[in-house]
Amino acid sequence: MRLRACLTALLVIAFIQLAYPQMIVTTLPDSITYWERTNKVGMDISQIAFVNWSVGGNNSITVLGKGNFARNYHKKNLNWDNELVLRYGLNSQEGQEMRKTDDQIQLNSTFGYRRDTVSNWYYSAKFNFNTQFANGYAYPNTEDEISGPFSPAYIFLGVGSEYIRKDLGLNAYFSPLTNKTTLVMNRTLANQGAFGVEGAVYDADGNLIRNGRTSRTEIGILVTNSLKRQVFKNIMLDHKISFYTDYLNNFGNIDVDWQWSLDMTVNEYVKANIGAHIIYDDDIKSKEEVDGEVIEGGPKLQLKQMLSLGLSYTF
Numbered sequence: 001m002r003l004r005a006c007l008t009a010l011l012v013i014a015f016i017q018l019a020y021p022q023m024i025v026t027t028l029p030d031s032i033t034y035w036e037r038t039n040k041v042g043m044d045i046s047q048i049a050f051v052n053w054s055v056g057g058n059n060s061i062t063v064l065g066k067g068n069f070a071r072n073y074h075k076k077n078l079n080w081d082n083e084l085v086l087r088y089g090l091n092s093q094e095g096q097e098m099r100k101t102d103d104q105i106q107l108n109s110t111f112g113y114r115r116d117t118v119s120n121w122y123y124s125a126k127f128n129f130n131t132q133f134a135n136g137y138a139y140p141n142t143e144d145e146i147s148g149p150f151s152p153a154y155i156f157l158g159v160g161s162e163y164i165r166k167d168l169g170l171n172a173y174f175s176p177l178t179n180k181t182t183l184v185m186n187r188t189l190a191n192q193g194a195f196g197v198e199g200a201v202y203d204a205d206g207n208l209i210r211n212g213r214t215s216r217t218e219i220g221i222l223v224t225n226s227l228k229r230q231v232f233k234n235i236m237l238d239h240k241i242s243f244y245t246d247y248l249n250n251f252g253n254i255d256v257d258w259q260w261s262l263d264m265t266v267n268e269y270v271k272a273n274i275g276a277h278i279i280y281d282d283d284i285k286s287k288e289e290v291d292g293e294v295i296e297g298g299p300k301l302q303l304k305q306m307l308s309l310g311l312s313y314t315f
Contacts, residue, residue, distance in 0.1 A: 034073055034074055034075040035071060035072065035073050036070070036071075036072040036073075036074065037070070037071055038068070038069070038070040038314065039067075039068075039069050039070075039314065039315050040067065040068040040069070040312060040313070040314045041065075041066070041067045041068075041312070041313055042065075042066050042067075042271065042310055042311055042312035042313065043063065043064065043065050043066070043310050043311055044062075044063070044064040044066070044089075044273070044308035044309065044310030044311075045061070045062070045063050045064075045310060046061070046062045046308065046309070047060070047061045047062075048060055048061075058093050058094040058095055059093070059094040060091060060092065060093040060094065061091070061092050062089065062090070062091045062092075062101060063089065063090055064087065064088070064089035064090075064101065064102055064308060064310070065086075065087070065088050065089070066085075066086065066087045066088075067084075067085075067086040067087075068083070068084070068085055068086075069083070069084045070082065070083050070084075076117055077113055077114050077115070077116065077117060078111075078112070078113060079110075079111070079112040079113075079114075079122060079164065080109075080110070080111045080112070081108070081109070081110050082107075082108070082109045083106075083107070083108045083109075084106070084107050085104060085105075085106040085107075085108075086104065086105060086106075087102050087103065087104040088100075088102060088103055088104075088133055088134075089101035089102035089103070096140070097142065099137075099139055100134060100136060100137075102304075102306075103132040103133050103134060103136065104130070104132060105129075105130070105131050105132060105133060106128075106129070106130050107127075107128070107129040108126075108127070108128050108129075109126070109127045109128075110124055110125070110126045110127075110162065110173070111124065111125050112124040112125075112162050112164070120163055120164055120165055121161060121162070121163055122161065122162045122163075122164060123159075123161060123162075124159070124160055124161060124162035124173060124175075125157075125158070125159050126156065126157070126158055126159075126160070126162075126173060126175065126178075126222075126224075127155075127156070127157050128154070128155070128156040128157075129153070129154070129155050129156075130153065130154045131149060131150050131152070131153035131154075131183075132147065132148070132149060133149060134148070134149065135147065135148040135149075136148065144188075145186065145188075145189070146189075146194075147189070147194075148185075148186050148189070149185075150183050150184075150185040150186075151183070151184045151185050151186035151189050151190075151194070151195075152182055152183060152184055152194070152195040153182075153183040153185075154180065154181070154182055154183075155179075155180070155181040155183070156178055156179070156180055156222060156244075157178065157179045157181075158175035158177055158178030158179060158222055159175060159177055160173060160174050160175030160176060160177070160178075160222070161173070161174055161175075162174075168227075168229060169227055169228040169229035170226075170227055170229075171224075171225070171226045171227075172224070172225045173222070173223070173224045173225075174222075174223050175221065175222045175223075176221055177219070178219070178220055178221065178222035178244070179217065179218070179219055180217070180218040180219075180220060180222075180244060180246070181215060181216070181217050181218075182195055182196055182197060182215065182216040182217075182218075182283070183214060183215050184197045184212075184214055184215070185214055187211065187212075187214075190211065190212035190213060190214045191208075191211060191212040192212070193212055195216075195283060195284055196216050196281075196283025196284070197212060197213045197214065197215065197216045198212060198213040198216070199212045200212040216283075218246040218247075218248070218249060219246065219247055219248065220244055220245050220246040220247050220251075221243075221244065221245050221247075222242065222243070222244050223242065223243045223244075224240070224241065224242040224243075225239075225240075225241050225242075226239060226240045226241075227239045231262075234264060234265040234266075235262055235263070235264050235265075236262070236263040236264075236265075237260070237261075237262055238259075238260065238261045238262075238263060238275075239259070239260045240257075240258070240259045240260070241256070241257070241258040241259075242256070242257045242258075243255070243256055250282060253282040254280075255280065255281045255282060255283075256278065256279065256280045257278075257279050258277070258278045258279075259275065259276070259277045259278075260275055260276060261273055261274065261275030261276075261306070262274050262275065269311055269312060269313060270309070270310075270311060270312075271309075271310060271311070271312040272308070272309045273306065273307070273308050273309075273310075274306065274307050274308075275305075275306045276303065276304065276305045276306065277303070277304040277306075278301065278302065278303055278304075279301075279302040280299065280300075280301050280302070281299060281302075282299050283299070284299055284302075285297065285298060285299060286298065286299065286300040
């Protein structure tokens with residue numbers, strides 16, 4: 001009886017296997033994320049010291065802290081890129097007070113939608129915010145600041161079209177309608193009419209009639225381009241440029257902001273960097289001191305060049 005029961009059970013199992021197709025059970029992962037997260041922090045240090053150096057020189061040390069944090073969302077037709085850039089540098093040189101060498105807070109956010117998953121063109125909205133951590137001075141004068149936190153702060157908000165090629169590290173954006181807001185929250189600088197805001201009004205005796213405005217709003221055209229790709233082994237090119245012109249105020253005068261750098265990898269933690277930052281803004285007037293008097297001139301090309309070696313950690 002026991003043998004007959006076993007044979008019957010085997011026949012039933014065989015019949016079920018033939019009568020019904022075999023099912024494959026696939027275990028899905030607990031969660032699927034479309035976010036890409038990158039955190040990069042670093043510190044660059046340069047130092048020079050002299051002991052009985054016949055040609056002379058001043059001991060100095062420069063420290064630059066920097067951070068780059070990205071949160072990017074990619075899913076089918078949607079693309080949302082977010083980036084926070086932080087930089088702050090100080091220089092201490094024998095015989096003079098500590099001075100600021102770099103200062104930046106930048107937040108970028110771009111949201112794009114495309115009609116299909118094949119096209120590289122997106123309908124996009126872009127937000128950009130720029131300011132700094134601390135006051136800036138025209139050294140050696142450290143009593144009268146020429147800039148500060150939210151003085152200025154620049155806010156760009158616009159809509160347009162964006163071309164993205166992730167395989168090439170290429171991004172191009174065109175917006176025919178972009179709002180640019182300039183903030184100058186420092187009352188002294190606002191009264192001076194710094195960074196293009198409307199300055200204070202005084203009577204013939206120098207008495208204040210009306211404070212300067214702390215903001216200025218423009219509507220214009222914004223064009224940006226960025227490229228980030230490996231050009232040689234262990235050398236990464238990072239290029240960003242933007243052009244902006246206002247419709248109402250001096251249309252055709254173009255503000256330019258161009259940054260480029262070559263990031264050279266020595267090993268996992270040691271990096272070298274060379275780069276430059278060029279700015280031309282028609283609203284920023286140049287100042288120079290002549291015979292103890294500060295003379296204001298027209299806008300000039302601003303240039304900052306960087307060369308550094310330091311530590312970097314990505315997580």
